[in-house]
Amino acid sequence: MMLQLLTFLLVGLFLVGSFTIIYIQVTVARDTYRDKKQQRALRNSSRPIRFKVTKREDMSPRHFSVCLTPLTAKKLPRFMPGQYLTLMPAIGHDSKITLKRCYSLAAWHKKPQHYELGIAKEPDGVVSTWLHQNLTVGSIIDALPPKGTFVYRPQLRKRGNEHTVLIAGGIGITPLRAMIDMFINSIGQGQSLVLFYSAKTHDQMCYLSELNNLAYKHPSFNFYPIISRPTSEWQGLTGRIDTALIASKLAHELGNNSANYYMCGPQTMMAELKQGLLNAGTPMDNIHYEHFGVNANIDTDNVYPVKLNNHQFEFSTQRTLLDAMEQNEIAIESECRSGSCGHCKVTLTSGRVKELIKSDIRLNTNEILPCCCIPSSAVTLEMPI
Numbered sequence: 001m002m003l004q005l006l007t008f009l010l011v012g013l014f015l016v017g018s019f020t021i022i023y024i025q026v027t028v029a030r031d032t033y034r035d036k037k038q039q040r041a042l043r044n045s046s047r048p049i050r051f052k053v054t055k056r057e058d059m060s061p062r063h064f065s066v067c068l069t070p071l072t073a074k075k076l077p078r079f080m081p082g083q084y085l086t087l088m089p090a091i092g093h094d095s096k097i098t099l100k101r102c103y104s105l106a107a108w109h110k111k112p113q114h115y116e117l118g119i120a121k122e123p124d125g126v127v128s129t130w131l132h133q134n135l136t137v138g139s140i141i142d143a144l145p146p147k148g149t150f151v152y153r154p155q156l157r158k159r160g161n162e163h164t165v166l167i168a169g170g171i172g173i174t175p176l177r178a179m180i181d182m183f184i185n186s187i188g189q190g191q192s193l194v195l196f197y198s199a200k201t202h203d204q205m206c207y208l209s210e211l212n213n214l215a216y217k218h219p220s221f222n223f224y225p226i227i228s229r230p231t232s233e234w235q236g237l238t239g240r241i242d243t244a245l246i247a248s249k250l251a252h253e254l255g256n257n258s259a260n261y262y263m264c265g266p267q268t269m270m271a272e273l274k275q276g277l278l279n280a281g282t283p284m285d286n287i288h289y290e291h292f293g294v295n296a297n298i299d300t301d302n303v304y305p306v307k308l309n310n311h312q313f314e315f316s317t318q319r320t321l322l323d324a325m326e327q328n329e330i331a332i333e334s335e336c337r338s339g340s341c342g343h344c345k346v347t348l349t350s351g352r353v354k355e356l357i358k359s360d361i362r363l364n365t366n367e368i369l370p371c372c373c374i375p376s377s378a379v380t381l382e383m384p385i
């Protein structure tokens with residue numbers, strides 16, 4: 001009897017031991033696989049893809065769209081509507097600075113074969129002017145794979161009624177157009193989508209007839225184009241987008257918990273709308289927005305000396321501290337130029353800066369984002385070499 005009990009105990013111990021070892025081995029293998037997968041994703045997200053322009057369409061004298069087909073990637077990375085590509089045009093080969101600019105993916109496909117962008121030529125804009133002049137069918141350009149946290153995630157939608165309100169100003173329509181693509185491809189019962197889209201003039205409103213047609217075909221999608229400087233031929237809404245206009249067109253209350261707002265447009269328009277929505281009781285979690293850049297530096301009277309590692313230069317009329325660094329041939333990491341990627345982070349060791357835009361990036365004490373600020377005194381900065 002004792003012997004049987006002992007044998008039973010030993011077998012039990014052996015089994016528990018074996019299972020523990022197998023469990024540990026499986027856990028370690030799984031963690032290693034996840035680590036490798038994460039590292040691979042990280043490596044791929046910073047490795048440029050080479051593209052060929054396979055289509056170009058001029059939408060207005062200032063706006064054009066391009067289709068980019070990959071030359072170096074077998075399968076194009078999938079993306080969520082709202083994300084962007086970082087273009088790396090070959091401008092100024094002898095410069096130490098690789099110019100990079102982000103462009104939102106303007107159309108969404110579940111398995112993309114190409115990427116589509118919509119680009120506005122900015123007055124005196126270095127990259128957008130170059131792209132406007134040089135991106136033609138057959139030209140080659142490198143870009144970093146899709147990224148970004150401004151994403152529309154219908155799979156996270158709660159059950160029951162759900163309303164999505166999109167608000168675009170000018171070229172801010174591009175990420176929202178990709179969101180419309182996904183909505184139209186997955187409309188569920190009780191779901192509605194409304195787009196408010198403003199432009200200065202009728203001919204600067206991109207995709208107008210396409211959006212009108214979609215709204216005509218899909219009763220759950222409503223479209224309100226608004227022109228701020230109308231000519232006599234414009235019969236639609238005029239003025240600016242504000243919360244009063246939005247409230248007057250929605251079938252639900254502004255603060256309704258089941259409504260999500262996605263905005264992309266000029267900084268002042270988004271700041272006013274965000275405040276208006278919060279005042280109406282909209283939870284902050286339901287307000288999503290993307291900045292395409294920061295407002296220009298208007299403080300042109302002051303000149304401040306800047307020290308950065310071994311460099312010294314003066315900040316005067318440049319738009320941001322990042323622009324000033326690049327003008328002085330300082331090779332600083334950057335990507336979004338609007339406070340959302342964190343790549344340009346440096347340490348402010350003395351002096352003061354003024355923030356032009358509030359970033360969501362978590363910064364340590366004394367860290368600043370040069371793409372979002374200008375000096376307001378003499379400053380000393382440090383960045384890792």
Ligand SMILES: Cc1cc2nc3c(=O)[nH]c(=O)nc-3n(C[C@H](O)[C@H](O)[C@H](O)COP(=O)(O)OP(=O)(O)OC[C@H]3O[C@@H](n4cnc5c(N)ncnc54)[C@H](O)[C@@H]3O)c2cc1C
Nearest residue numbers: 102103104119120122123124125126127128174292318319
């Ligand atoms: C996430 C994201 C997505 C984006 N998506 C799109 C998109 O889909 N389509 C699109 O067209 N753009 C998009 N942009 C904007 C785009 O990345 C570029 O910022 C834009 O094309 C301008 O770049 P640029 O090099 O032509 O202009 P820059 O040379 O960088 O200048 C930008 C603007 O500032 C002005 N400026 C420059 N220097 C000064 C100065 N010293 N004082 C005052 N003003 C000055 C210029 O006149 C110009 O209007 C996006 C940006 C971000 C961050």
Ligand code: FES
Nearest residue numbers: 335337342344371
């Ligand atoms: S460049 Fe992205 S945060 Fe400054």
